[in-house]
Amino acid sequence: MADATETRKTPRAKAFDLRRQPGFAAAAWACIIFLYAPIVVLIVFSFNDNRSVVRWTEFSLRWYTEAFANEGIQKATWMSLKVAFVATALATTFATMAALATTRVARFRGQGIVFAIINQPLMIPEIVTAVATLSFFSLIKQATGWQGVGFLMLAHTVFCIPFAFLPIRARLQDMTITLEQAAADLYATPWAAFRRVTLPLMAPGILAGATLAFVVSLDDVIITLMIAGPGETTLPIYILGQIRRGITPEINAVSTLLLGLSLLLVSLTFLLGRKRSRA
Amino acid sequence: MKKVTIGLSVLALSAVAGLPALAAGKLNIYNWGNYTSPEMIEKFEAEHDIEVTLDGYDSNETMLAKVKEGNTGYDIVVPGDYMIKIMIEQDLLAEVKPNEMENFANVDPNWVDVWWDPGRNYSIPYQWGTTSFTVDTEVFTGDINTLELLFNPPEELQGRINMLNDMNDVINAGLRYLGYGRCNGNVDELREVTELLVEAKQHWRTMDYSTIEKLTSGDVDLSQNWNGAAMRARAQRPSLQYAYPKEGFTGWMDNVAVLKDAPNMENAKLFINFMMDPENAAMTSNFARYANGIKGSEAFMDPEMLEAPEILMPADAPAPDFVKPCPQEVVDLYNKIWTRLKQ
Amino acid sequence: MADRITDTRTTRQPASDALAGARAARDSAAKRTRVFLLAPAILTIGIVGLMPLSIALVYSFLEPGTYGGVTWAFSTDAYVQFLFDRDIFDDSLTFSTSYLSIFWRSAFLAIITTIGALLIGFPTAYFIATKPPAQRNLWLFLVTLPFWTNLLIRTYAMLLIIRDEGFINITLQMIGLTSGPIEMLYTDGAVFLGLIYSFLPFMVLPLYASLEKLDFRLVEAAHDLYAGRVQVLRRVILPMARPGMIAGCILVFIPCLGAYITPELLGGGKKLMIGNMIALQFGGSRNWPFGSAAALILMAMVLIVLLIVNRSRADAEVSHG
Numbered sequence: 001m002a003d004a005t006e007t008r009k010t011p012r013a014k015a016f017d018l019r020r021q022p023g024f025a026a027a028a029w030a031c032i033i034f035l036y037a038p039i040v041v042l043i044v045f046s047f048n049d050n051r052s053v054v055r056w057t058e059f060s061l062r063w064y065t066e067a068f069a070n071e072g073i074q075k076a077t078w079m080s081l082k083v084a085f086v087a088t089a090l091a092t093t094f095a096t097m098a099a100l101a102t103t104r105v106a107r108f109r110g111q112g113i114v115f116a117i118i119n120q121p122l123m124i125p126e127i128v129t130a131v132a133t134l135s136f137f138s139l140i141k142q143a144t145g146w147q148g149v150g151f152l153m154l155a156h157t158v159f160c161i162p163f164a165f166l167p168i169r170a171r172l173q174d175m176t177i178t179l180e181q182a183a184a185d186l187y188a189t190p191w192a193a194f195r196r197v198t199l200p201l202m203a204p205g206i207l208a209g210a211t212l213a214f215v216v217s218l219d220d221v222i223i224t225l226m227i228a229g230p231g232e233t234t235l236p237i238y239i240l241g242q243i244r245r246g247i248t249p250e251i252n253a254v255s256t257l258l259l260g261l262s263l264l265l266v267s268l269t270f271l272l273g274r275k276r277s278r279a
Numbered sequence: 280m281k282k283v284t285i286g287l288s289v290l291a292l293s294a295v296a297g298l299p300a301l302a303a304g305k306l307n308i309y310n311w312g313n314y315t316s317p318e319m320i321e322k323f324e325a326e327h328d329i330e331v332t333l334d335g336y337d338s339n340e341t342m343l344a345k346v347k348e349g350n351t352g353y354d355i356v357v358p359g360d361y362m363i364k365i366m367i368e369q370d371l372l373a374e375v376k377p378n379e380m381e382n383f384a385n386v387d388p389n390w391v392d393v394w395w396d397p398g399r400n401y402s403i404p405y406q407w408g409t410t411s412f413t414v415d416t417e418v419f420t421g422d423i424n425t426l427e428l429l430f431n432p433p434e435e436l437q438g439r440i441n442m443l444n445d446m447n448d449v450i451n452a453g454l455r456y457l458g459y460g461r462c463n464g465n466v467d468e469l470r471e472v473t474e475l476l477v478e479a480k481q482h483w484r485t486m487d488y489s490t491i492e493k494l495t496s497g498d499v500d501l502s503q504n505w506n507g508a509a510m511r512a513r514a515q516r517p518s519l520q521y522a523y524p525k526e527g528f529t530g531w532m533d534n535v536a537v538l539k540d541a542p543n544m545e546n547a548k549l550f551i552n553f554m555m556d557p558e559n560a561a562m563t564s565n566f567a568r569y570a571n572g573i574k575g576s577e578a579f580m581d582p583e584m585l586e587a588p589e590i591l592m593p594a595d596a597p598a599p600d601f602v603k604p605c606p607q608e609v610v611d612l613y614n615k616i617w618t619r620l621k622q
Numbered sequence: 623m624a625d626r627i628t629d630t631r632t633t634r635q636p637a638s639d640a641l642a643g644a645r646a647a648r649d650s651a652a653k654r655t656r657v658f659l660l661a662p663a664i665l666t667i668g669i670v671g672l673m674p675l676s677i678a679l680v681y682s683f684l685e686p687g688t689y690g691g692v693t694w695a696f697s698t699d700a701y702v703q704f705l706f707d708r709d710i711f712d713d714s715l716t717f718s719t720s721y722l723s724i725f726w727r728s729a730f731l732a733i734i735t736t737i738g739a740l741l742i743g744f745p746t747a748y749f750i751a752t753k754p755p756a757q758r759n760l761w762l763f764l765v766t767l768p769f770w771t772n773l774l775i776r777t778y779a780m781l782l783i784i785r786d787e788g789f790i791n792i793t794l795q796m797i798g799l800t801s802g803p804i805e806m807l808y809t810d811g812a813v814f815l816g817l818i819y820s821f822l823p824f825m826v827l828p829l830y831a832s833l834e835k836l837d838f839r840l841v842e843a844a845h846d847l848y849a850g851r852v853q854v855l856r857r858v859i860l861p862m863a864r865p866g867m868i869a870g871c872i873l874v875f876i877p878c879l880g881a882y883i884t885p886e887l888l889g890g891g892k893k894l895m896i897g898n899m900i901a902l903q904f905g906g907s908r909n910w911p912f913g914s915a916a917a918l919i920l921m922a923m924v925l926i927v928l929l930i931v932n933r934s935r936a937d938a939e940v941s942h943g
Contacts, residue, residue: 021748021855028749031742035768035822038779041789042771045779052515053778054496072317072333094663101659108656115932116925118663119872121671123924124678125880127901128917131344131910132674132681138348147352158670161663166869167828173865175835204834207759208827212873215769215823221883222901225341230307230352231332239774241312241335245567246491246511247778255771262770266763340690340905347691365689444891446906485808485890492778498785498807607688607908614907621894622720 039259046252053247063253073254075231076238079149083224083234084217086153091160092210095168096202098161103172119166121159129159130226137227147229155227156217163216164209171205306546307332309342309353311533314406316566323553329546346371346538354541355550357405360532361604364395372401373537375548382555390532390572394603402534403555404572406507406563409592409599410448411528413490413509415500417518424596426456426524428501430479437482441493441502444486446617448503448529449476451602455526462605464612473616480620494519506589507568513589521589523596530599532572682914690908700915721899721916728896731810731885732878735817736825739874740867742818743825747866748859750826751833762830766823777816777887784812808890816888817878824873832866833859868931876924896920 045053049060067073098118102111121129137151179201183193221236228237239251306323308315312335320331334353336342339362345351347369358366366372377383378391378399390404414423419436428436429452442449451461453472463469487493490502494512504512509521535554537547553559560571561579570590577585584590592599605613682700684692704721750761768776783789786803794800806812836859844854860867882897894902896916903913 020752021745021851021859024745024749027742027745031746031822031826032764034742034819035765037783038776038819039768039771041782042775042779045782050515051511052492052495054492054782055515070317090666094666097659098663101656105652105656108653112929112932114660114664116928117667117672119928120667120675122872122876123921123928124675125897125900125917125920127897127904128678128914129671129674131904131913132677133670134345134348135677136670136673138350141350147350154666154670158667161667163824163873165663166873167831167866170828170865170869171831171835173832201835204758205831207762208831211762211766212824212827215766218770219773221773225337226345228334230309230334233334236772236774237335238312239772240337241314243337243774244311244488244490244505245313245508247489247774251772251775255775258770259767262767266760270760338905340908343690344904369689444886446902480892483892485892487886487891489887492781496781496785497787604689607686610906610908614902614909617902617907618720618724618894618899621892622723 042252043256043259045249046256048249048252051246051248053249053252063249064257066248067250067253067257070250072233073235073238073250076233076235077254077258079232080218080234080236083149083153083156084214087156087160087217088164088210088214090153090157091213092164092168092206094157095161095164095209095213096206098165099168099172099202099205100198103169104175104177119162122162126159126220126222130223133223134226149229149232151229152224152227152232155223156220159220159223160213160217163212167208167212168202168205171202171208175201304328304546305330305332306355306543306550307334307353308355308550309334309336309351310355310357311335312337314357314533314567316562319559319562319566322559322562323550326553327546327549329549349540351538351540352542353538354543354547355535356538357533357535358402360393360395360534360601363402363534363536365604366536367396367401371539373539373541373544373547374400375537375544375551376400377403377551377555380548380552380555382552385555385557385560385573385575387572387574393532394601395532396534402536403551405533405535405554406567406569406571407530407532408506408569409528409530410443410503410505411509411524412522413494413502413504413512413519414522415494415516415518416520418500423520423522424524425522426452426526428522429503430456430475432479432482432501436501438484439500440483441485441487441490441499442483443490443503444488446613447602449486449620450613450616451529451600452503455524455528455600458526461600461602462609464606464609466612469612469616473619476616476620486621505569510568510584510587510589523593525597527597527600530601532601678914678917681910682912682918684911686909686911688908690904690910692910697911700909700911701919703912704916704919724894724899725896725920727893728879731813731817731895732875732881734814735821735878736871736875738814738818739821739825740871743822743829743870744863744867747826747829747833748863750830751836758830758834762827765826769823773820773883774887776819777884780816780819780888781807784815807888810889813885813889816884817881820881820884821874821878824877825870828869828873829863829866832869833863836862872928872931879920879924 045056046063047059047061048056049062050057095118098114102114133155137155141147141151179197180193183197184190188196219236220234221240224234225237225240228234235254239247242248242251306329308320308331310333314335315333320333323329324331336345339359342356342358343362343365346353346356346366363372383399383403386399386403390407391399393399396402412429414428414436416423418439419428419433421433429440429442432440450472453476454461454463454468457468457471457475459465459468459472484499485493490504490508491512493499494502494504495515502512504521506521509519513519513521535551537544537551541547554563555573557573557575558579560573561576564571564576564584565579565581568584681692683696683698685695685697685699687693706718746765750758750765753761781788784806785791786805786807788807790806791800791803794804795802840858840862841854844858849857880897880900882895882901885893885895886898900913900916900920903909903916907913
């Protein structure tokens, strides 16, 4: 309980205590356990010797060796990550800009419509978007001769925007602009005021939005299935193809590796960040 | 941030612009997921110095929807029997004349004059199999070769049944059980089928495609199934047995065909010829666990496959029924039955 | 940005005639900024999102093509079919609730999932937001890490936990709480559990984003005024978390409406969901117009709810300001 010790040190000890709501910590821990229980099972089964993902026999690294030898599964994993990164970056940027334009200003005409347009990709069942986008992209492909993974990235960007937009907008709402005013009063250029004041204030919202966009892109099945061209199979599509013929723990092995990789990356950035802040 | 955005936009745009046409020495295959032997692909790549890109789909309908819109970039598809007929009718397949190719003599004559491609002007056999069901013979010890088990199950199987989540497979089984024809537009008969299915549904635990997991985990003791999947499930639960119901069961064949707008037409033809070679067909069978329809492939197949009861049909079993695509009026009726069943 | 800042300041100054011209200029500058900020999102969605929507709208008024696709002939059958059943037996047109009941099932599931996710997500988000700043991102990462694995794989893992011979049942029997297995898998409860799991981060993250900025001096002040914990929660914390709550509910409710992979796997697939029913129209049922029409009806319903929420939120903002 790091915060407890910290509490004693700060003069605002009373306030810190007040932050606690009874039962909230317990609920949060229950939530974490709930989220991780299937993940633990998944990791355990990646070391299962059996071909089945539902019956345990004995410990083995077999599925890791197979995953390393399986070019198809590796290509699909990289394709998933590539599409998710590009879509997340674009969607988060666009969503941040749009959130800035729609919050903390007087209501402008057409705000409702703007809101509806940005949320449109959320509102229509994926399969319909998928089929209709397929028709639309096919027309473009015919007219221009363009091919490539850009179409898939674009489609992902579109449905990621609302997922990034809503948390960022929620963050910005009710946020006062006194600090920006102060910055402007101190002759900060608009860009400097934005970079030094607004952006840090928005950061938690942007992080939340980007995370959601990334997760949504990484999990998408139906739109990807329809839009993807040759060589653009993502991991979910690869897994979908296995359902009828039986899913093997190879997928668990890849999932475990992905979890490990993300854990490693985040720990690194966390440690680096701590070092920098200490220095 | 702006710089990053511009950079990414440029990246995305250049990715869109990409390569307008695919270079020679390539082949793009669109097959069912997890259905293509990697060794077979490697062999083809080495033999012809062609780089193969392989992607998977989950249903004939997904593939058709994409192909119909055109510009998919794919050369080879592997549609099921009825889908070949539809695609030929819709002018989506190239008439590559496999029947004039060098290896065509290897095709089992039984699979040449088929209703979906008479004389084989468009397609060749890939894999074929049956759709019936698997029962745990330790749980149910009686005669398993009857659809009675699905529609009027004995007590030990009640609530222990998985049906495929497939409109046609479920309704066709119902029609066979009642002795009515497939692609049936007869309203009275369909009413009877609806009542039968709704009544039987209370004994079904699930309706799902992941039959192997359902059976091996012990969630169910009977599952509608494809014969290859049945073989895989039996490997982990030896008491399972594949049924050949006396009322009849579905047969199906997936076929290799070339798309009309294939960017690599010549390479696609090479692949068609390649797939009629017994050794290559056997590689596919050893991977996907179904029979292939190419003479002489037995010599290269896993021995356990040659004697598997899921592949060797007993002499007294009825012939598998290869169901033709139904007209739209019948599909509409089926759709209503299905909605009512799963309402 | 700067325009907006100046904008607000001007409104605080007494308006004089001399300033009116300058203000108009600033207003139009503010508008330009707004257009610049909105353009990327609106253009991307406008072109890649709304074009397909128009295509779907057109499809919904056509006749189904043979073997999928559409035939170019005007028809409103798709919409009629939604509410009326042309009886398969005597071809009479009767009011039918089949599709409505499928819609209702999905909507009900989406509502209780949203409530469930809110009940679990709120304490979690609050807990994270009250951690020391250095730890918050780490916690946030901890909550989203499970979602790096594929939905299907996660769902299979969940099957293992709740099945008849799964971990929960084995544990319960081992400690002697139950004698036989409790049937959890392939029930509505399992579907509910699976949906909450899938959508939890969509609730926690927006909630966190708005709780994180909570000014605890207000909590302190409330306490000084002898407000109890519950009152502090109700009067101070909840109102401030409102934007995040609304965003979270939208992000859980709408995708949940169209969800069908989780309900199929955990519920056993014996009942249709909206998403599933619509997908079927583009697959085996070969009725694209009906699929499009059903999707548009769904969208219209969602849009109405969303506009009401937006209106009430706008009102709330005004009263806050």
